[in-house]
Amino acid sequence: MSDLPLQCKNLKEQVESILQLLQQEPTLHSQDITPVETSLTKAISPKFEIVFAGAFSAGKSMLINALLERELLYSAEGHATGTECKIEYAEVEKERVVLTFLSEAEIREQAVYLCKQLGFKTVPNINQTDVINLLLEGSEAIIQQEGGESKSERAKQAKALMLLLEGYIANRDRIYTVNNATYSMEQFNFFNLKEAAGYARRGSNSSVLKRIEYYCNHPLLQDGNVIIDTPGIDAPVEKDAQLTYAKIQHPDTSAVVCVLKPASAGDMTKEETELLELMRQNGGVRDRVFYVFNRIDETWYNTQLRQRLDDLISGQFANSNKVYKTSGLLGFYGSQIKQTSQGDRFGLDSVFAESIKGLDGKEEIPQFVYAFNNYCVNSGKLSTTNLRVSVNGYETPNQNYVRILGDWGNELIEKLIQDSGTDEFRTAITRYLTEEKRPQLFKNLADDLEDVCIKLKRHYQSVQRHLDSQPQEIEAMKSQELQRLNQQLQQIGREFSEHITEEVNQIINSSCDAFESDFKQLQSRMIRRLDELLDSFSVAYAYRRATISHPRNATAPLIAILVEAFYYLANQLEDILIESSQQVVANYFQRLIEKIRKSEYYRQLYRLLDNDGGIEQEIRTLEKSVTQALVSAASVECDRFVRESPRFYDEGTFSIYQFRQTLLQTSQGYDAESIVEAEPAIRQLLKLDFEPKVSQTIRKSFRQTINQTLKTQLLPMAEQQADEILQQYPQARAYLEKTLQQEAEEKIANNRRLLSVVEENIATYNSAASSINSCLQAMKLYDHFLPVIGDSFDADGKFANNGFVNSDVVQEVQY
Numbered sequence: 001m002s003d004l005p006l007q008c009k010n011l012k013e014q015v016e017s018i019l020q021l022l023q024q025e026p027t028l029h030s031q032d033i034t035p036v037e038t039s040l041t042k043a044i045s046p047k048f049e050i051v052f053a054g055a056f057s058a059g060k061s062m063l064i065n066a067l068l069e070r071e072l073l074y075s076a077e078g079h080a081t082g083t084e085c086k087i088e089y090a091e092v093e094k095e096r097v098v099l100t101f102l103s104e105a106e107i108r109e110q111a112v113y114l115c116k117q118l119g120f121k122t123v124p125n126i127n128q129t130d131v132i133n134l135l136l137e138g139s140e141a142i143i144q145q146e147g148g149e150s151k152s153e154r155a156k157q158a159k160a161l162m163l164l165l166e167g168y169i170a171n172r173d174r175i176y177t178v179n180n181a182t183y184s185m186e187q188f189n190f191f192n193l194k195e196a197a198g199y200a201r202r203g204s205n206s207s208v209l210k211r212i213e214y215y216c217n218h219p220l221l222q223d224g225n226v227i228i229d230t231p232g233i234d235a236p237v238e239k240d241a242q243l244t245y246a247k248i249q250h251p252d253t254s255a256v257v258c259v260l261k262p263a264s265a266g267d268m269t270k271e272e273t274e275l276l277e278l279m280r281q282n283g284g285v286r287d288r289v290f291y292v293f294n295r296i297d298e299t300w301y302n303t304q305l306r307q308r309l310d311d312l313i314s315g316q317f318a319n320s321n322k323v324y325k326t327s328g329l330l331g332f333y334g335s336q337i338k339q340t341s342q343g344d345r346f347g348l349d350s351v352f353a354e355s356i357k358g359l360d361g362k363e364e365i366p367q368f369v370y371a372f373n374n375y376c377v378n379s380g381k382l383s384t385t386n387l388r389v390s391v392n393g394y395e396t397p398n399q400n401y402v403r404i405l406g407d408w409g410n411e412l413i414e415k416l417i418q419d420s421g422t423d424e425f426r427t428a429i430t431r432y433l434t435e436e437k438r439p440q441l442f443k444n445l446a447d448d449l450e451d452v453c454i455k456l457k458r459h460y461q462s463v464q465r466h467l468d469s470q471p472q473e474i475e476a477m478k479s480q481e482l483q484r485l486n487q488q489l490q491q492i493g494r495e496f497s498e499h500i501t502e503e504v505n506q507i508i509n510s511s512c513d514a515f516e517s518d519f520k521q522l523q524s525r526m527i528r529r530l531d532e533l534l535d536s537f538s539v540a541y542a543y544r545r546a547t548i549s550h551p552r553n554a555t556a557p558l559i560a561i562l563v564e565a566f567y568y569l570a571n572q573l574e575d576i577l578i579e580s581s582q583q584v585v586a587n588y589f590q591r592l593i594e595k596i597r598k599s600e601y602y603r604q605l606y607r608l609l610d611n612d613g614g615i616e617q618e619i620r621t622l623e624k625s626v627t628q629a630l631v632s633a634a635s636v637e638c639d640r641f642v643r644e645s646p647r648f649y650d651e652g653t654f655s656i657y658q659f660r661q662t663l664l665q666t667s668q669g670y671d672a673e674s675i676v677e678a679e680p681a682i683r684q685l686l687k688l689d690f691e692p693k694v695s696q697t698i699r700k701s702f703r704q705t706i707n708q709t710l711k712t713q714l715l716p717m718a719e720q721q722a723d724e725i726l727q728q729y730p731q732a733r734a735y736l737e738k739t740l741q742q743e744a745e746e747k748i749a750n751n752r753r754l755l756s757v758v759e760e761n762i763a764t765y766n767s768a769a770s771s772i773n774s775c776l777q778a779m780k781l782y783d784h785f786l787p788v789i790g791d792s793f794d795a796d797g798k799f800a801n802n803g804f805v806n807s808d809v810v811q812e813v814q815y
Helices: 010-024 034-044 059-068 106-120 129-146 152-170 193-201 203-207 220-225 236-250 270-281 297-303 303-314 328-337 366-378 397-420 422-469 475-508 514-535 539-549 558-597 600-609 616-644 654-666 670-675 678-726 729-779
Strands: 048-052 084-089 096-101 182-184 209-216 226-228 253-260 287-292 323-325
Touching: 010 034, 010 422, 010 729, 048 059, 048 236, 048 422, 059 220, 059 226, 059 253, 059 297, 059 328, 084 220, 084 600, 096 193, 106 129, 106 152, 106 236, 129 152, 129 539, 129 678, 152 203, 152 539, 193 203, 193 209, 193 287, 203 209, 220 226, 220 422, 220 539, 236 253, 236 270, 253 422, 297 303, 328 366, 328 397, 328 422, 366 397, 397 422, 475 558, 475 600, 475 678, 475 729, 514 558, 514 678, 539 558, 539 670, 539 678, 558 600, 558 616, 558 654, 558 678, 600 729, 616 678, 654 670, 654 678
Parallel strands: 048 226, 048 253, 084 209, 253 287, 287 323
Antiparallel strands: 084 226, 096 182, 096 209
C-alpha cells in the first residue's frame, strides 16, 4: 500500500487548526468534535482489518501463510482452531508475538460443552488426573469409531476435547483461574518470531490460547493493514463460531475474505451457504467480501470437480467481481523454496527437514513434493511455456523434485506461484484497500468536518456583517449610542425585574440553598430554645409569682402554675423567633445586593448613569419594611402559644391523661412542696402542649408568612424600580454625552481590532481548508471539498464555488 499523497502530509495539523478556531468561539465551542477527531485518527493512522472466515479445514491459515510468505498460523489438516489470530506490521527488529490464554473457567466451560455434545456423563473436573485420562480415552475411542478425527462432526468434537485437555495440562502453570493471562514471547524464552509461532501452532497449545497477536514484517501489512484469522464457522465449540460471525459484521472490519471449500469438496457446506446468505442480506458486509476458492489445484486433475466449481461460480457468484481461485499450499511453499538452492536440495534439508524424517530411517515424502510433481506433469499449466518437465518412474518423488528444480529453478517456481493465485489475490486486496477503503476514510473525515466548517464560515460572515454595519465615524457612533439609550434603560429595568422575580421564585420553591440553610438554622434555634426552657423551667419560681399576684391567698392551684408557664415560654420563644427572623432577612438581603452588584445590568446601569439608579437604597429600605413585618408576624405567632392547643383536653389523648395525673399529684396537699414535687410532671405536660405548636410554626405557618411577605414586598418594588430606571433618561443622556466621545473612539478602535481578528481567523481557516481540499483532490474526492470563506454568492444565496447554502438567520456573536 502506498504512502499518503504529498498533499496530505500535514493533514493532522490543518484539521487541528480548524478545530482550534472552533474552540475559540464562545457560541461554537460546545459542538462535539469527537467524530472529527475519530475520523482524523482513522485517516492518518488507519487500521484496515482483513477478516478471514470460512469452514473448518478450508485452508484459511495456509492461505494467510502464503500471502505473508511465512509460516505463522497453524494449518494442519484435521484440527479446527478456536483461537483468534491478529497479525499487524512491525519493523524487522521489532517482530514479536503476544499470547493470551483462556482462563481456567473458560476452558472448563468449553470442556463441559464438548462433553455434553459427545454424551459423556462424567463431570469434567479438569484438575483431576483420573477424570482427564477418562475423557481422553473416551475421545480417542470416538475417533476410532468414526474412522478418523476429521471424518464426522462427532470426531471433530472429540479431537477438540483431547487438544483442549492436553493443552491445559501442558500450560497449567500459565493459566489463571478467572482472568486471561497475557505473555510476551520473551517470557517463554523465545528469541524470534519463528520460535514463538512454532509454539503457538502446536494444536494442544493453540486450543488453550484465546488470542495470538503477531507483529511481523511484510509489505502487505504496511499502512495499517491487519489480518484477522477467525475460528471456523463450523467450529466444534459454538461460541467460537459466533466470534467469527460477530467479527464479519463489525463496522471496523474493512474486508472479509470468505475462504470456501467447493474447489476440493465439490459443493458448499451447510455452514458456508448460511454464511453467504448472511453476507448477501447485509449491505454493509456484502460490498467488502472477497470470495476465495482455495485448493484450486485439486480441480486441475479432476474434470468433474472443475466443471462443478465453474457452474457454482457462474450461478451463485455471477454478480460479484471479487471471486478468486488460490492454492495456499502451492503459494506458500513456492514462496519458501525461492530462498533455497541445490545445496539444501531445494528445502528438503531445511524447509521440510522435520517432515521427511521417517520412523524406519527412510525418507518420507512431504505433501508439497507430491503436489509439486503433480503440478509439473498433470496440471497442464506448463504446456504453453518453454518449460519441458518430466517425472521419471525410476526416481523417488523427492529425487524427481530435486532434479526438476535443478533443471528449471526460479523460472518454474515463479510460474508455480503465479498459478497458485496468491500473488493475484494479494494484489487485488491491496488495490481494494488502497483505492477504495483508504479514500473512504478521507471521505468520512471530510463529511464529519463539513458541519464544523459550515458553522465557522457562517459565524465569521455573520461577525463580519455585524462589524461592517457599525458606524466607522465618531459622530455617527455617538448618534447611534444616544438613539439606543432609551432602549437600553428599558432593557436594564426589565432584567432587574426579572432578576428579582427569579430570586423570589427560588425562595417560594425552596431552591435557594443559602436561604434554606438560614431557615433551618432558625428552626434549630427554636427547637433548641424550647428544650432549654423546658429543662430549666422552675415550678417554685412560678408558684411565687402566682401567690404574689394574689396576696390574700397562701396557696395556688395547678392552673395558676400552668398560666405562668405558658406566658413565660411564649414570651421567651417570641424573642428567639424575632432575633432569628431578623438574621434570616439580613442575610437574604445582603446576598441579594451582592448578586445585583455582580449582574451585567447593574454594570450597564453604572455605565449609563454613573450610579445604580437608587436600587441599593430601595433594597435597604425594603429590608427594613420586611424585617418589621416579620417581627410583627413573629409576635403574633408566639402570642398564640399562650393558649392551649385545641385538642389538649380532648378525651383519650395522652395530654389529658398527663394533666389528670399531675393534678392528682399536686392536690395531695396545700403547701408549695406538693406543687414543686410535681415539677417533672408539669414540664412533661408543657412539652406535650408546646412541641406541636412550635413545630407547626417553624415547619409550616411561619415559612409561609416569610414567603408571602417577600413576594408581596419585593415584586411591586421591582416593577416600580424598573419604571424609575426608565424615568432617568435625561440624567443618563447628560452623563452619556460627557463620556460618549471616549467610548465612541474606543468602540470604533475595538471594532477594527475585532475585524482584524476575524480576518486573521478567516485567513487561517481558508489556508487549512484549502490544504485539506488539496488532499481530497489527490484522493479524487472532488464532491467533498470543504467551503472556503470568500466564495461568491449566486442569486439564490448559495455559495457559487462549493454549493453550501448560507443561512438567512445567523446568531450575532460579539467578540
